[in-house]
Amino acid sequence: MLELNKSGTDRSEPGRLPAQDPGPDARPADGSPAAGEAAPARVPWRPYLVAAAILCALYFLYGYLQWARFGSPSWDLGIFEQEVRAYAGFDAPVVNIKGPGYLILGDHFSPIVALLAPLYWIWPSAAALLFAQAALFALGAAVVGRTAQEILGGRSGLCVTVAYGLSWGLQEAVKADFHEIAFAVPLLALVCRALLLERYTAALLWSLPLVLVKEDLGATVAVVGFLLFVYGRRLQGALLAAFGVAAFVVTLMVLIPAASSAGTYDYWQKIDKNGEQDVSMLDSVLGVLNSSVKIEMLVFLLGITGFLALRSPLTLLIVPTLGWRLLSQDSNHWGMVWHYSAILMPVLFLALVDGVRRSRASHRPWLASYAKVAVPVAAAIAVAMTQHLPLRDLLRPETYRTDDARSRAARAALDAVPAGARVETDITLMAHLTSDRTVYWVGGAPGTAPDIVAINLDFGWSRPIQDPVAYAEQLHPEARYRLKHRGGSFVVMERTTPAPDGFR
Numbered sequence: 001m002l003e004l005n006k007s008g009t010d011r012s013e014p015g016r017l018p019a020q021d022p023g024p025d026a027r028p029a030d031g032s033p034a035a036g037e038a039a040p041a042r043v044p045w046r047p048y049l050v051a052a053a054i055l056c057a058l059y060f061l062y063g064y065l066q067w068a069r070f071g072s073p074s075w076d077l078g079i080f081e082q083e084v085r086a087y088a089g090f091d092a093p094v095v096n097i098k099g100p101g102y103l104i105l106g107d108h109f110s111p112i113v114a115l116l117a118p119l120y121w122i123w124p125s126a127a128a129l130l131f132a133q134a135a136l137f138a139l140g141a142a143v144v145g146r147t148a149q150e151i152l153g154g155r156s157g158l159c160v161t162v163a164y165g166l167s168w169g170l171q172e173a174v175k176a177d178f179h180e181i182a183f184a185v186p187l188l189a190l191v192c193r194a195l196l197l198e199r200y201t202a203a204l205l206w207s208l209p210l211v212l213v214k215e216d217l218g219a220t221v222a223v224v225g226f227l228l229f230v231y232g233r234r235l236q237g238a239l240l241a242a243f244g245v246a247a248f249v250v251t252l253m254v255l256i257p258a259a260s261s262a263g264t265y266d267y268w269q270k271i272d273k274n275g276e277q278d279v280s281m282l283d284s285v286l287g288v289l290n291s292s293v294k295i296e297m298l299v300f301l302l303g304i305t306g307f308l309a310l311r312s313p314l315t316l317l318i319v320p321t322l323g324w325r326l327l328s329q330d331s332n333h334w335g336m337v338w339h340y341s342a343i344l345m346p347v348l349f350l351a352l353v354d355g356v357r358r359s360r361a362s363h364r365p366w367l368a369s370y371a372k373v374a375v376p377v378a379a380a381i382a383v384a385m386t387q388h389l390p391l392r393d394l395l396r397p398e399t400y401r402t403d404d405a406r407s408r409a410a411r412a413a414l415d416a417v418p419a420g421a422r423v424e425t426d427i428t429l430m431a432h433l434t435s436d437r438t439v440y441w442v443g444g445a446p447g448t449a450p451d452i453v454a455i456n457l458d459f460g461w462s463r464p465i466q467d468p469v470a471y472a473e474q475l476h477p478e479a480r481y482r483l484k485h486r487g488g489s490f491v492v493m494e495r496t497t498p499a500p501d502g503f504r
Contacts, residue, residue, distance in 0.1 A: 043149045045142070048161065052142040055165040059134035059174045062391060064127055066175070068402040070410045070428050077177035078430035078439060079104070080113065081126045085434065088117040088124070097430065097441045099261075100448055106260030109251045110180035112212040126178075126431040133182040137174070140346050141165045143189040148353045151196060152375065156353070159379040164349040166382040167304055168389055169341035175390040176339040177431070184213045189346035191224060192314055196354055200233045204240050211247040215256060215265075217343075218248030219320035227313060274329040288326040293334045298322075300336060301344060304381055306374045309348045311355030317347045352378060409488030413454055416485035416492040421451040422503065424475070428456040429490075442475070449479035449500050458489040469493055 066072065075097055082095045083104050093113075095104040105111065119128050144164045149157025164170075173179065187210055194203035207224045210217040222244030229237025256265045272279055289295060301318075302309060309315050325333040325340060333340060352374065359371035386392055393399045401407075414432055417423050423433055424440040433439050433454075440450055453472040457465055465471045468491040472481040478500060485492040 043146055043157065045146060048142040048146045048149075048157065051145060051158070051161045051165070052138040055141050056134045056138035058391060058394065059137055059170075060131050062174055062394060063130035063134060063177065065399055065402065067126060067130060067177070067431060069404075069407055070432070072177055072427055072431050073175065074177065075427050075430055075441060076179060077126050077129065078427075078434045080129055080178050080180070081431060081434040082439065083113055084116045084120050084129065085124070087114040088120040096445070097434075097439055098444070100440065100445050102261070103259045106256055106258075106262075107266065108180065109215040109256055110213060112183050112209065113180050115183075124435050126434065129178040133178045134174070136182040136186055137170050137342070138165075140186040140189040143186060143193055144346055144349050144353075147189075147193040147196060147350060148375070151353050151357055156356075156375045159375045160349055160353060163304070163375070163378040163382040164345060166386050166389075166391070167345045167349070168300065168336055168385055169345040171386070171389040171391055172337050173339035173342035176337075179339045179342075180214055181339055181343050184210060184217060184343045185346055187213070188220075188317070188343055189350065192317070192347055192350035195224075195227060195231075195314065196350060198231075200228055200231065200236060203228065204236055207240065208243075211244070211251070215251040216248070216320065216324055218244045218246075218251060219323075220244070220317055221247065223317050223320060227316065230313070270328045270330045270333070271324070272329075279329055284327045284329070291331070291334055293331065294326055297334060297336050297341070301341065301348065304378060304385075305348050305352035305355070306370075306377050306381070308355035308359060308371070308374045309351035311358050312351035314347055314351040314354055318344045349378075406488060409490050410456070412487045413485060413490035413492050417452050417454055422448065423452040423454055424448075424450040425454045426456055426459045428459055429454055446476070447478065447500065448503060449476045449495055449497075451495055451499070452484075453481060453493045455491055456489050457491060 067077070072078075079095050079097050082097060083093045086093045086095075093104045095102050095107075098104065098107060116129065116132055119132055122128075123131075141161055141164050145157045145161030148160035170185075173181070187206055190206040191203050191210075194200070194206060203224060207221045210221050222241045225237045225239070225241030225244055227237070228240060231237070252265050257263050260266070271284055272281070321340070321344060328334070332338060356371045356374050359367050359374075362368045362371070410429060410432075413429060417429075417433060417437065419436045420438075422438040422440070424442050424445055425433060426442045430439060430441075438450075440448060442453070442455060453468075453475065455465070455468065455471075457468070468486075469481050469483055472493045473479070476495075479495050480497045481493040482496050483491065484494040
């Protein structure tokens with residue numbers, strides 16, 4: 001179980017996690033060894049940077065091939081490219097995919113995404129975002145692996161790097177294309193590293209940018225403050241916890257509503273509504289474990305660490321994210337797919353490192369023995385699970401076939417859409433159009449009469465589209481369209497009547 005004090009039958013190792021720190025002045029603020037304490041052996045960065053480069057290549061290769069095969073699983077990559085493109089042009093982050101003139105900061109508060117603007121100046125493509133995410137995930141692997149080596153010694157660093165790099169949370173996030181949480185992954189790795197090495201000021205500073213990644217992470221910052229308080233840094237901890245709570249409240253109650261056309265935070269409905277049915281907070285709380293999908297997700301979260309993460313107070317950092325996910329009425333938040341578990345991976349694997357360190361000196365023989373094999377067991381679990389996870393596709397020849405008939409038809413449809421056009425489309429073509437066109441979600445831009453309506457008839461419509469031109473005119477009765485291009489399942493219609501006022 002989580003240990004926040006020294007009570008119990010387990011003894012601490014020298015230099016153990018700060019819960020046993022005799023006081024705030026026992027170690028200098030910069031993390032250097034205290035008087036009489038031997039300096040830890042320096043662990044070189046090079047092998048971990050090499051491992052990170054390999055992981056970055058694998059992550060990016062998977063994401064790029066999925067994009068090149070027109071296999072994006074959602075509209076998110078197109079949304080984030082529109083946001084980054086706006087920042088790169090020094091414009092407000094308007095994302096027309098969410099609605100004409102939609103200010104994305106009124107949806108999720110992620111201004112840190114603006115840091116990708118310089119990369120986008122060099123590489124104006126959705127692929128640039130996929131590379132950025134791959135690099136950020138891989139950076140987290142280098143931090144986690146090197147920290148494990150510093151604390152546990154032996155070959156632990158390599159095993160933890162493998163276990164972390166192949167973890168299902170990161171692999172599913174890679175499959176889900178780009179999301180803003182990519183920035184939180186290395187930041188949380190650095191926060192946890194600083195806490196494990198008793199570098200409290202560094203932990204505080206690395207946690208501050210988290211409030212710019214996503215609106216809910218203010219609560220995670222507050223937990224970092226709580227841990228600092230418990231570890232003896234009472235003033236720093238109290239101030240950081242207060243900052244995290246204030247950032248969480250102000251972002252959800254003030255900043256997002258101010259940027260939203262609705263004047264509110266839309267995602268409250270994920271907790272208090274199930275479809276059209278209202279759900280009380282009590283029912284939401286009582287239903288946190290009302291699904292086998294939720295239970296499976298929790299078992300696999302802790303199981304990938306051999307359950308030794310439970311021995312570390314760091315595990316408390318996953319509580320805020322798990323809290324809103326389990327309270328949500330949206331089943332997409334519960335399971336092991338999508339990107340929602342990626343930010344939990346650095347916390348859990350560094351909690352594993354701490355749990356192993358704590359357990360090695362246990363007076364329970366079985367626990368001390370288990371601690372000796374827990375790290376290679378975690379690596380073996382990650383390798384075994386990968387045969388059922390996205391990166392397994394990189395061993396399949398068909399993954400590399402980006403010139404099949406469907407892809408050729410999709411590229412021909414793209415060629416039929418003029419650069420600079422306003423185009424309404426579905427997920428299939430979306431992230432390939434956002435770099436140099438104004439893109440709307442099909443059916444999400446009434447009254448705009450876009451220049452082009454481009455759709456994939458095999459997209460999975462609730463009703464098959466028999467007459468694409470009639471469908472385009474049904475979406476935009478103020479305009480008339482004609483068929484410009486058709487190839488395979490892809491059709492491109494162009495407007496034949498003048499554009500409405502305000503769109504000329």
